[in-house]
Amino acid sequence: MSGRVQLSRRRFLQVLAGTAGALVVGIGHADAEVPIPPAMLGDDFGQLGAYVRIDREGNVLIGARDPDTGTGTATSLPRIIAEELDADWTRVTVMPLGLGVEAKDGKPVWIYGHQRSGTGDSIPAAWADLRQAGALARWLITQAAARRLGFAADRLRCESGVVVTPDGRRFPYGSLVEAASKIDPPAAPLPLKPPQRYTLIGHPAGDVDARHIVTGRTRYAIDTHYADALVAVLAQCPWPDGSLASIETAPALAIKGVVKVMPINPEADVPPGQTAIAPAVAVLAENTWAALRGLAELKLEWKPGAHSADEDSAKLEARAIALLDTDSAPTTRVRDEGDLAAAGRKAARRVEATYVQPWLAHATPEPMNCLVRLDKDQASLVVPTQAPQQAWAVVQRLTGLAADRIAIEVPRVGGGYGRRLDHDYVAEAVMLAKAVDKPVRLMWTREQGLAHDYYRSGTVHKIKAIIGRKRQVIAWDQRLASASALSGRGTAADRLWTSEISAEQLPAGLVPNYRSDWYSLASAMPRGPFRGEPHVTNAFAVESFIDEIAHTLREDPLVTRLRLLGEARQIPLGGRRMLDVGRLLNVLKLVTDRVEWKNWLHNVNGMGVACWHIDGAYVAHAIEAAVHGEKLEIVRVVCAVDVGRVINPLGLQGQVAGATLDALSNALNPAITYKNGQVRQQSLQDYPLASMAQLPNDVEVITVPNDRAPTGASFLAMPTAAPALANAVFRASAVRVRRLPLMKELLRLL
């Protein structure tokens, strides 16, 4: 009793009858032997791996394949399925799907397709394939009703978990699923609903986990445990390439409950993020308190390695500034259009500025942790990850197990921000579990997350603009120096810039003579993906600089921006990328209208604006700031976003407000600095995220309704927040902040 609908050459939907008459629709892959393991058809919801399961009582269980790190995928992905299913949302339960992996010729096959979060592609990927899962279940149920009732299927309609006949009789889905599971599915994908009929997509929904979260029942990875597991905590070497000089373990082992003390080391020639982040000594104990007491008793000394001991953030920054001041050739010319030299001959004015931004840490709320059980031919893990498929690769390499003998559960994750695209902590936990014959629960402290991270590199931008006689920007020459997040990760040298800058970013396409150069900085400090990058650092420089042009021209910065953007039109940016100037103008207009921009030009408080685009999505911020003595008050924040079709307006509002506050918090206070290769910030007080008092009381979010395919929005609102604030600060205080963290620089300049 099963059939399949081909979605693409390799992927298909699978229909199966579950136990107790349930209808199950899952997604399969042509290379997977068993797309839905029989165990998943049972009544144990915890085991269920398929996308949709409807039981005879009408309860609907929907799996969410992308981890939810606070990005809302546990709500938005199932609603995409539920919409096409015409499900009653109040009867839907969402289960996070673990990793979907099968073995084929010794290779892994990812049966659920896309499984990654925080990279902006969860929603577009779901839009492309998950709607079919809901549509198929609805089609089967309608067919079952048609056969039972003797109506043509196209005369029946579905609403909120019920099939309705032309004469108004209503049949709940639950009464039809058993028959539906025996019907052969159609050969081709089904037509999808017209958007006018949407009742869930585009309508607000609260977080599906909200009730469990406010009652403390949601278990994050750090909250999971096996009764026989040992708790492992680490003492980490301050230098990623350092080593253990001496160790005395007896006092630690004397603590009651401490079972073992052992060193672990990063493996040679394994890229960052796939092995231990630094040498460490682990204390394994029966409980956390014993482990921490043992850790406190460890007497050890580390010695620096060959590369990292000379690392110094202040020196690196000085080198970067000097490098951009010379005319040495860039590492990569990212974009080059027109003729800068010729434009220089038409210059009426020139504007130039340098912007410096610090190294940043992810500071994830949930510390790095991982629970591992290794049996002879099976590994089970609970991992707080944004990318379970990458976590799998680390486990597989370290254990040598067959692809489908590695089970990875991913409960809700306490924040990702790019940190959990790397899996050093998984490697560490597996190394430890291999050395003891018990499961291991590894836990870093929050402080260790600061001192050992794949940081966002500090950046220096130097921008020069040439202004023509009609006040138009006729040339833009931009240089960026940074240490690429991709170094050492298998990326070709001529692509290392891609994590640092976008070739399409503003004002590319808008200035006839445009050049963007990237200069690589060598650094042994670990780097990696960071939420919103490379847009956040670049937008800060570019959008601050546009206001500096306005200041030079003694004009309203909005006028400067509107002149730069010009008419609403489509500008090809290379490849398939387009800049839709009309959509950018629209978000800019929405925020400036909302704050009544014109009234702000001569106010004591300052109002600043910034706009940006990321992969076909558009954002603008208007921020009002007041500077009272040495205090900065962010009085008002308005943000407009155009993300294509909105799946969950409430979720989107939360993402936009959240990204805005996160970006403001990152810009206001924190910075990672290091000397002799050692990070100075050893406690959260040294790396202050914004307090309630420093942040605005509200973020007003405006979303642009439209029918275009949805895009990811989890970090769209980050890039424009800090430059809009810096522009507001300038208008409130006449102080131009060209260096972050903003508060430190503002106090220096005031």
Add this chain to the structure above:
Amino acid sequence: MPQAQAQGLPAATTGDITPEPVREGIDLIVNGERFKHTGDPLMPLLWYLRDVLRLTGTKVGDAQGKDGYDLVLVNGKAVPAITWPMAKLVDARVTTVEGLARADGGLHPLQQAFIDEDAIGCGYCTAGWLIAGIDLLTRKPKASDEDIDKLPNRCRCGCQTRVRRAIKRAAGAQA
């Protein structure tokens, strides 16, 4: 005796007629239930809650308890669980996020306000905000923006504006 099992103490066997010795220990009440801690008196409350009682709603925060993730109510006052050794909790009344709802499952007005205002990002900091917020509303039922400004909690997901609305909503509901 769940705490005895969790500590790995042997269960009494049948036929054992030796009277159980009076156990030394720290008596305390957690979410309305009585417990006796017989382990290390210096163990911080956080690890007792999470490891021994398996109440994991109180989250692991920073070592000094300054970011607010591990707040619990001790005798009605919000304190960081990591900074309170069990020795200080003799006869104390501890309430964690798991103990905020009524026995019938009805939510505390602030819990409901967090849901209504969608004041949740990743949710890792939520328990701490709830405890801090309830502590504030107990002291000042009509909490002002300035009062809310003083909350110690940090949130990397940027829920602060929605948390503020939730606290005000709950303050309104109480008034």
